[in-house]
Amino acid sequence: MTNQAFPIYTQPCGWNALLPHREARPAATGQLDVQYVVVGAGFTGMAAARRLSKLNPNADILLLEASTVGEGSSARNSGFLTREEYPSSNSAQDVEQNKVLNAFNTEAFDDLKQIIEDHQIECDFHASGRIRAAATPDGANTLRKIQQALESTGHATQTLDATSLNQLIGTSYYKFGVQTDTGHLVQPAALIRGLLGALPQQVQVHENSPVLDLKRHGKRWVLKTSSAQITADHVIMATNPSVKFFGYLQDKIVTIHTYAALTERLKPSEMASLGSLQSWGVLPAHRLGTTVRRVGADRLLVRSLYAYEHSLSETEVHEALRRRFHNRYPALTHIQLEHVWGGVTALTLNGSPYVGCLEPGLYASAGCNGSGIVKGTALGSYLAELAHANKIDPKILEAYGTANKILPDPFRALGFKVISAWESRKAGLES
Numbered sequence: 001m002t003n004q005a006f007p008i009y010t011q012p013c014g015w016n017a018l019l020p021h022r023e024a025r026p027a028a029t030g031q032l033d034v035q036y037v038v039v040g041a042g043f044t045g046m047a048a049a050r051r052l053s054k055l056n057p058n059a060d061i062l063l064l065e066a067s068t069v070g071e072g073s074s075a076r077n078s079g080f081l082t083r084e085e086y087p088s089s090n091s092a093q094d095v096e097q098n099k100v101l102n103a104f105n106t107e108a109f110d111d112l113k114q115i116i117e118d119h120q121i122e123c124d125f126h127a128s129g130r131i132r133a134a135a136t137p138d139g140a141n142t143l144r145k146i147q148q149a150l151e152s153t154g155h156a157t158q159t160l161d162a163t164s165l166n167q168l169i170g171t172s173y174y175k176f177g178v179q180t181d182t183g184h185l186v187q188p189a190a191l192i193r194g195l196l197g198a199l200p201q202q203v204q205v206h207e208n209s210p211v212l213d214l215k216r217h218g219k220r221w222v223l224k225t226s227s228a229q230i231t232a233d234h235v236i237m238a239t240n241p242s243v244k245f246f247g248y249l250q251d252k253i254v255t256i257h258t259y260a261a262l263t264e265r266l267k268p269s270e271m272a273s274l275g276s277l278q279s280w281g282v283l284p285a286h287r288l289g290t291t292v293r294r295v296g297a298d299r300l301l302v303r304s305l306y307a308y309e310h311s312l313s314e315t316e317v318h319e320a321l322r323r324r325f326h327n328r329y330p331a332l333t334h335i336q337l338e339h340v341w342g343g344v345t346a347l348t349l350n351g352s353p354y355v356g357c358l359e360p361g362l363y364a365s366a367g368c369n370g371s372g373i374v375k376g377t378a379l380g381s382y383l384a385e386l387a388h389a390n391k392i393d394p395k396i397l398e399a400y401g402t403a404n405k406i407l408p409d410p411f412r413a414l415g416f417k418v419i420s421a422w423e424s425r426k427a428g429l430e431s
């Protein structure tokens with residue numbers, strides 16, 4: 001992936017496969033001259049294009065997507081909307097920073113909610129609460145700390161033991177859990193497709209139009225796809241990890257491949273065995289652990305596995321996800337994984353994203369670290385403000401922090417291997 005201008009996936013997105021077919025917008029062709037180009041039609045790019053059009057209703061705005069909307073990572077995720085993050089420590093400074101962060105996240109979340117309502121986007125967006133669950137004593141200790149952090153910032157939490165977890169979500173795999181009332185789930189492919197439909201006409205969208213070259217010419221930027229050359233005053237790179245291909249942020253973000261699967265449809269009697277909660281999403285106690293959620297009336301989703309800068313084999317992924325699902329639901333070992341897929345995302349060393357101006361007229365946001373539905377929406381909007389007025393509210397940078405530098409390769413690759421081997425061992429049954 002490091003040397004790829006855009007992600008190429010061998011497996012289609014399972015969420016998108018559940019939706020009716022849609023015709024892609026035509027690819028960009030010929031010579032184009034515009035004020036703004038947004039590269040990447042994920043949550044970040046959609047938010048940037050939306051905010052730009054509000055700030056500048058007469059500008060020409062082009063949104064270029066390498067693939068099709070519904071096949072990028074914004075559709076390939078697990079559909080957890082995270083707006084309430086918890087502070088990393090209970091120091092007054094961290095707690096205050098967390099409050100500001102959650103205020104910005106909430107603004108982005110409300111923005112998405114409003115668009116879903118206004119445009120009647122059918123994407124199964126709903127409040128589900130959140131369960132964090134641990135299978136090991138170490139995991140339980142981690143969750144107790146998270147519970148304290150959540151409570152210190154005013155969130156009501158409920159402790160769950162193995163029996164209550166089993167009653168709620170129908171598995172005896174987990175031994176300890178923490179439940180919060182806040183937390184929403186969504187069908188991510190339906191949401192991102194709906195956001196495309198909700199863009200104003202002013203935003204011209206071209207799919208199957210990967211940007212392959214990006215160069216500054218005087219004060220303007222020239223982008224090339226295989227069939228178009230576009231000259232623009234401002235370019236917003238909302239490509240997440242593939243911004244590295246163009247020579248930027250290589251010292252701040254790493255590309256991570258992670259994987260998800262949807263089960264085949266379960267019978268009503270099988271669904272009834274999945275506990276009393278009608279909608280739930282379970283986050284793991286360990287950051288390399290496995291996410292599970294119920295999907296609609298008759299499926300489950302399982303997400304797990306991480307690979308650094310490369311993809312894993314389809315067979316390996318299928319088998320690992322199947323094992324994780326069946327370990328949690330041994331009564332469902334006859335249930336197959338119907339859709340299995342991977343997606344890329346960008347991670348930073350300290351968990352803070354990069355958002356800012358790379359060069360005059362060139363802006364980027366990357367590294368939402370696995371919570372890009374809400375954060376990408378927030379940062380895409382701020383990036384549009386930066387491109388429009390050349391300034392950003394310093395509180396935003398304070399709240400989200402700034403991505404730290406990481407070591408260059410080969411030290412980075414080695415470091416990642418050592419850390420992930422150590423973390424995977426620590427994750428153990430949480431995987």
Ligand SMILES: Cc1cc2nc3c(=O)[nH]c(=O)nc-3n(C[C@H](O)[C@H](O)[C@H](O)COP(=O)(O)OP(=O)(O)OC[C@H]3O[C@@H](n4cnc5c(N)ncnc54)[C@H](O)[C@@H]3O)c2cc1C
Binds near residue numbers: 074211303344
């Ligand atoms: C399996 C999985 C599960 C996840 N679960 C969650 C979750 O539950 N909740 C959550 O909030 N986040 C989750 N994430 C992370 C989330 O998907 C990302 O943070 C989010 O997609 C980031 O949005 P983005 O718009 O910044 O980037 P992306 O969604 O990656 O969008 C970038 C777009 O740019 C396009 N692009 C790239 N290069 C080019 C180019 N050269 N030219 C034109 N277009 C280009 C890509 O095709 C892509 O569509 C998950 C990720 C994965 C892979």
